[in-house]
Amino acid sequence: MEKEEKDFLLEKVMIEYGNELVRLAFSYVKDTEIAKDMVQDTFIKCYKNLDSFKNDSHIKTWLYRITINGCKDYLKSWNYKMVQVKSFINETARSISPSVEKTVIGKYDSEEMKETLFSIPKVYREVVYLYYYESLKINEMAVILDIPVNTVKTRLRRAKQKLEPVIREAKLNER
Secondary structure (H helix, E strand, O other): OOHHHHHHHHHHHHHHHHHHHHHHHHHHHOOHHHHHHHHHHHHHHHHHHHHHOOOOOOHHHHHHHHHHHHHHHHHHOHHHHHHHHHHHHHHHHHHHOHHHHHHHHHOOHHHHHHHHHHHOOHHHHHHHHHHHHOOOOHHHHHHHHOOOHHHHHHHHHHHHHHHHHHHHHHHHHHO
8 A cells, every 4th residue: 555545544534533532542541631642542553554454344443443452451551550549549638628529519410420431340331332422333342342242232231230220310310
């Protein structure tokens, strides 16, 4: 593949899938800037490996797989673990302050839903994200996550079961 052709294809892919991949990465790393870095790494890997890409699957599926693997590698990294320790220390220090508590109680809408989603295990969170936010079909999710279709169905069902009581409670609190 010629350089101009690769450049054009990469630019097209970045425009078409960039925002989706950032949202996907964010669902793993829970930090916008790190999610953007993950996607940037995805596009670098995409560019380097465009010659070896076989059209066996859709390029979107390939990009999702690269992004998810990058996020999983990051979550295993020493850097991430150190950030988690520092974050835990900061959260503990902030929870002592009463003004922070009042602020948190005041924010219920999207923050509460985000917390609820992040409170379920990652294996359930990723299928919820791919199904509801990316509108992927179960077969596509199975390819992206590299798991059997029935596993995707089971995880989606269990995720709904875990989220149902929290969503029901949130609706009651709105009234």
